[in-house]
Amino acid sequence: MTRFTATRRLALVPAVAAMMLTGCAAAGPADAPATEAPTTPPASSHGTHAGAAELGEPQTSILSISTDGKATVLDLLTEEETAVGxxxxxxxxxSDGRYGFLTTADGVDIVDGGAWSWDHGDHFHFYRGEPAVAGSVPGEGPVVVATPPLSTRGATGLFFSDGVAVAIDMAALDDGELTEWFRIDTGAESGVVAPAGNYAIVAAAGTATVYDDTGEETGETVDCADPSGAITTRVGTVIGCADGALLATTDAGPVELERIPYPDDAPRAAAxxxxxxxxxxxxxSGENAFWLLDTRARSWSRTEVDASLTGVVAADDNDGNVVAIDAEGRVRVFGADGSDRGSTEPIADEDSTLVVDxxxxxxxxxxxxxxxxIxxxxxxxxxxxxxxxxxxxxSTVVGR
Known part of the structure; x- marks a missing residue:
C-alpha cells in the first residue's frame, strides 16, 4: 500500500464528545462491529431532525418512483403506502438509506424517504420524519452518485457525463435547503465525486484531488487512472482506479489516501x-466472478462462480453472504468462496436494482x-x- 496525505484547513469540532457517548440506548445490528466509528464525525444531535421522532427500531420502507414521477413510501412493517409527491x-x-437520488433528463431529483438511521459506532439511532420531494440539481447526461455514511453530514457527490462534478451539502439538505459545496467542470468524460468526512474527492482525468466544503483544493493530487466507482464503508471511502482502489480516511484531521492494488490482472471493478x-x-469482475474488497484488511479477493452475473452486493454478515443477480434473472446467494447457498427462480429484469439490508x-x-x-x-x-x-x-430501501 502507498499512503498519501492531503492537508486541510482546521474544522471546528464542538467539545461534546462526552455528551455524545452517554444516554444512548438504541442497539445496532448484532453483527455490527464496535471497533471503528463512522467516517463522518458524529454531532451531539445524533442525527435528530426537527419534527422527526426517534424510535427504538429501524423504520424500514420502500421508496418507489413510478414512470411518470409519482413518489410513494411503503412501510415494510404495516405495508401501508404513503404518497410523497x-x-x-x-x-x-x-440512495444513502434516507434520500433517493433520481437520474432524470434534466439532472438529479432528490426525494427524502422520511426515515433514516444514525450510526454511532457501537449502536444506532432510528428516526422517522415526513417524506418529501426535496428539490432538483441541474445536470446533463447520466450521473454517478456517491453518498456519505450519514444522511445529515458531509456531502453527496454527483459526477455528470458532461464532466461536471458537484458536491451536495447534506447538513443543509437536512435543514430543507438544497445547496452545493462546489460545482467544478473537470472536462473529463467520466469520474466520481467521493465524500470523505468534511471533504470530497474529485477523481477524473487520471487524478484524484481533495476539496474542502468551499471548493478549494486541500493538498496534493494523486494518480487514479480511469476512475470508476465509489462507495463509503465503515472504514473509509473507496474510489476505484485502473490498478486497484484508493481508500480515503479522515478522523477530524487530514484526509489520508491509501492505495490498495489488485493482486493480479483479472478484470477490474467498475462499481x-x-x-x-x-x-x-x-x-x-468479468462475466462470472466477483471481487471482495475488505477495507479493514486493505485486501482484495476474487471468486469465480458457475454463473454469468449482472450484479453483486456484499452482505458482509457473520456468514459472509454475497447476494447477486445472474443473467437469467435469478437472485443467487454465494459464500465468499463461491459456494452456492441458494437461488430464486428467474424474477429480475435488465432494469432491476438490488439492495441488501x-x-x-x-x-x-x-x-x-x-x-x-428475499x-x-x-x-x-x-x-x-x-x-x-x-x-x-x-425503488430503494430507506430507514436502513
Missing part, C-alpha cells in the same frame, strides 16, 4: 456495492411492478412480493 420521470436511483455501514464491499435483500423489478423481499440467509427464499400502487420505475 411528484418528481421528474426517473431512469435510475441511488462497488455493499450493505451500508460494513467494511467489505463487492464488485463484478441486515436480514433481507430487496430486488426491484420494474417490468413486473414488484419489489421482491431472505438471503434462508436459501434465497422469497419472503414477500410488494407492489406499489402508483407503479414502479425505480
Amino acid at each position: 411528484s418528481a421528474h420521470a426517473p431512469s435510475a436511483i441511488a 462497488f456495492s455493499g450493505r451500508e455501514g460494513r467494511p467489505t464491499v463487492a464488485a463484478l 441486515t436480514q433481507r435483500a430487496y430486488v426491484s423489478v420494474p417490468s413486473a411492478g414488484t419489489v421482491y423481499e 431472505d438471503y440467509a434462508d436459501n434465497a427464499r422469497i419472503a414477500r412480493e410488494l407492489v406499489p400502487e402508483a407503479g414502479l420505475a425505480v
